[in-house]
């Protein structure tokens with residue numbers, strides 16, 4: 001079945017109706033997921049980032065009151081951004097919630113806020129620092145909130161790949177495109193080499209822009225978003241795409257493969273969306289007749305092609321909001337967002353696509369104690385966990401980010 005791939009703001013043209021009334025079924029837990037949610041501690045697996053201050057205990061009954069008071073004391077000096085995958089306890093304090101694209105635009109549109117508190121992950125806070133003025137300071141409440149996908153493309157690896165393309169004489173006809181989910185270093189590399197940043201809301205527009213300027217694209221770091229967009233939106237053949245493995249010499253590809261490819265996909269992926277499989281889709285279709293399957297484009301190609309609708313987190317929200325009462329939806333994205341959608345739409349049956357819990361562990365690092373601590377530090381005149389990007393990297397990354405914001 002061909003999936004409808006959407007962009008923020010566009011409604012799918014028609015709806016399939018399920019037959020069931022709303023009942024949220026909590027996916028079953030795994031020991032790891034519970035640890036990641038703070039219901040246990042596993043110091044051995046932590047990334048070793050200590051909170052430098054006095055973190056309130058999660059059991060403090062005054063956390064909500066403390067966050068409210070600190071935010072009120074800061075007033076317009078602070079602007080809190082919340083990605084859709086954040087916990088409810090954090091989202092309630094966000095001035096704006098959004099997908100990566102919307103949050104990047106919101107950060108750029110707030111020149112008067114002295115502090116941007118970014119409830120999201122490290123690469124998002126870096127982009128906010130690049131897009132805001134030098135008078136503004138960006139705070140990430142927990143420095144351990146990274147992204148495993150972004151970590152899959154390191155600058156020396158990408159530079160080595162580019163050198164291989166230069167040696168083959170094809171770098172000049174290759175345009176690098178990086179997903180927002182990459183480090184500032186990688187965005188800087190892309191800006192230096194005439195490329196563009198994209199998000200899950202504008203990947204198709206970014207690829208069209210790139211193919212007007214070159215014969216092939218080096219797409220970093222999410223192979224799935226790259227493949228799904230190239231094949232399902234741009235009409236490329238699966239054979240036009242090759243997978244570059246940074247851990248193998250020459251990416252594990254021959255010179256002929258690199259020369260002839262239209263899309264060189266970096267071998268990176270999201271470990272959260274990678275959990276959804278074709279059998280999760282088949283299983284929910286058997287269980288819930290008429291169910292609509294709605295997934296994020298970070299899911300694998302076989303999941304996306306088996307789904308009915310595909311789009312960014314903002315698109316997923318718009319789609320469920322526009323759906324008729326009584327319709328049934330199996331959603332393949334991070335669990336905090338899916339549960340929030342189910343609670344917000346009791347007249348529709350919104351369920352999680354997988355049977356077991358699937359949180360983004362790093363997004364979940366931002367919890368209410370870290371948010372309270374960050375806001376109270378700001379009230380006390382100290383800037384905690386400030387995210388800064390060095391000026392040279394920021395300059396080139398900004399070129400690629402501005403190019404994204406200007407995409408037609």
Ligand code: 13P
Pocket residue numbers: 084098099100101181199200201270298311312313314
């Ligand atoms: P969007 O919010 O842009 O859809 O991205 C999802 C994601 O994985 C962010 O880390």
Ligand code: SF4
Pocket residue numbers: 085121146147148149150181270271272273334360361362363
């Ligand atoms: Fe990274 Fe995936 Fe988490 Fe997004 S959901 S921050 S891509 S690991």
